[in-house]
Amino acid sequence: MNSTSIDSLQIGMHWFNERPGGLDRMYQSLIDTLPAQGVSVRGMVAGSPGVFDASGGRVQAFAAAQSQLGTRLWRSRRQSLALRTAKMPDVVASHFALYAAPTVGVFRRVPKVVHFHGPWGAESYPGGGGGWSRAARIALERFVYRGATRHIVLSHAFGRLLHETYGVREDRIRIVPGCVDVEHFDIDLTRREARERLGLPQDRPLLFCIRRLVSRMGIEDLIDAMAIVKPLLPDVLLAIAGKGPLEAQLQARIRSRGLEEHVRLVGFVPDDEVPLWYRASDLSIVPTVSLEGFGLTTIESLAAGTPVLVTPVGGLPEAVAPLSSELVLQSSGYRSIGEGIVDTLQGRRVLPDSAACRAYARGRFDRPVVAAQVADVYREAIGAF
Structure with missing residues (x-):
């Protein structure tokens, strides 16, 4: 043959x-x-x-x-x-x-x-x-x-x-x-331009997470983490994209923690808009708690030039650690996620820049x-x- x-x-x-x-x-x-x-x-x-x-x-x-x-x-x-x-x-x-x-x-x-x-x-x-x-x-x-x-x-x-x-x-x-199709995510827009297209505020640090709204994805931990982030960085906004059976519970969790101005469930995002959300964000988060073999969203974020913080679960560390060990949190759970976000936005945790993220995604994935x-x-x- x-x-x-x-x-x-x-x-x-x-x-x-x-x-x-x-x-x-x-x-x-x-x-x-x-x-x-x-x-x-x-x-x-x-x-x-x-x-x-x-x-x-x-x-x-x-x-x-x-x-x-x-x-x-x-x-x-x-x-x-x-x-x-x-x-x-x-x-x-x-x-x-x-x-x-x-x-x-x-x-x-x-x-x-x-x-x-x-x-x-x-x-x-x-x-x-x-x-x-x-x-x-x-x-x-x-x-x-x-x-x-x-x-x-x-x-x-x-x-x-x-x-x-x-x-x-x-x-x-x-x-x-x-x-991933790197060209699909590596769009020719600045962060400001992406936010303008999505109608997002220009004066707030933006975090992004796109996941199915089911328990193993760790969205509950991410919302709880924002209760740690809010007092230290009161301008931070977290956008969570996706649909799933936990939607009503998660919205109630946001309300019960007084995070209505800091956490938004933005629902299903069409595939052609996902690169805009990544490019508009300062940082993306993958808070998975179990059964994560790889996590395509990690590479989508990097392909868009946006660094991503991941929990040390399953194949997530393997996907991003060769680029930088700082992309991997110490543990899963809300406290580690919250501390990781704060350290990153306050400059104590230094993550790869946009060019390094894009080059890594293009060369490997x-x-x-x-x-x-x-x-x-x-x-x-x-x-x-």
């Missing part, structure tokens, strides 16, 4: 523009960038018929994302059989265990690569609950993962998790970081850089099969 010509089948979850999420952003990035690395792509996800045109004819939706689970699973298998009939791929890459499971047995003589974006079962029940349903999800993940020739993880932290929780052999695990590493793993899997 020509080493520059590989046909891959990519089994995803959703198309990013329809159901935005970190996994879906990574999936779409690889669909867009792998062809330039000599890897042609065909894909299947749950979504609308519009996915085909949006993906340039590369990805097909096998069922609507909101359809019944049984329908989605049956149609996933039916779609995989149709794709096999059209052309047997050289490698099958799965990004979501639930939709990969029905395809087991369809591509028996084809090497498989699992992109492990996170522990689906544990993320569904972050508090450890869920009973048999959680156990069933983990069992399904193990079933899918054990058939893979290679496994791609975003960090050493997730490599350990994959080995310890799912029994994957360490010699089959490869670390390839997440990627730009989409073509990461796509080349993924292509190498695919070739390795084919050679080892």
Whole structure:
């Protein structure tokens, strides 16, 4: 086989523009960038018929994302059989265990690569609950993962998790970081201009956090941290972007701590506005408390030229520490976050400047850089099969 010509089948979850999420952003990035690395792509996800045109004819939706689970699973298998009939791929890459499971047995003589974006079962029940349903999800993940020739993880932290929780052999695990479209975030605007476009005050230090509003993201700790920041830096404003089930609770938390003038929940931010928010901010924060394999928002912020403070959880330190250890807080929790913010804004914690942030993101995490590493793993899997 020509080493520059590989046909891959990519089994995803959703198309990013329809159901935005970190996994879906990574999936779409690889669909867009792998062809330039000599890897042609065909894909299947749950979504609308519009996915085909949006993906340039590369990805097909096998069922609507909101359809019944049984329908989605049956149609996933039916779609995989149709794709096999059209052309047997050289490698099958799965990004979501639930939709990969029905395809087991369809591509028996084809090497498989699992992109492990996170522990689906544990993320569904972050508090450890869920009973048999959680156990069933983990069992399904193990079933899918054990058939893979290679496994791609975003960090050493997730490599350990994959080995310890799912029994994957360490010699089959490869670390390839997440990627972002640096050009999308590296916009040609000053901080003042970005704030003007967003209608934000020009005379206040601005902090930014974009996360799903669920418990493991640490938004509660970040709000509590502002109670430490407010007396020392009374002009600071924190904007929290995102939607989720905790929205009402978080708004009540803001009110109960008297932070209405210092913390704003700004809701869902469209993808084309996210770079504006990063550029408008003095600092971004990722306060995660658990299950963070990489944290694409860290790299998005750096690509926009805005330094980011992260908690020492999962793969977050691996993502930013090579740029500066000062980007990693001493611990998770509201006190450490609050002290880190104050020390940064008062100049005691010196973070990389905008140019250094952008250069770091471009050199390590730009989409073509990461796509080349993924292509190498695919070739390795084919050679080892």
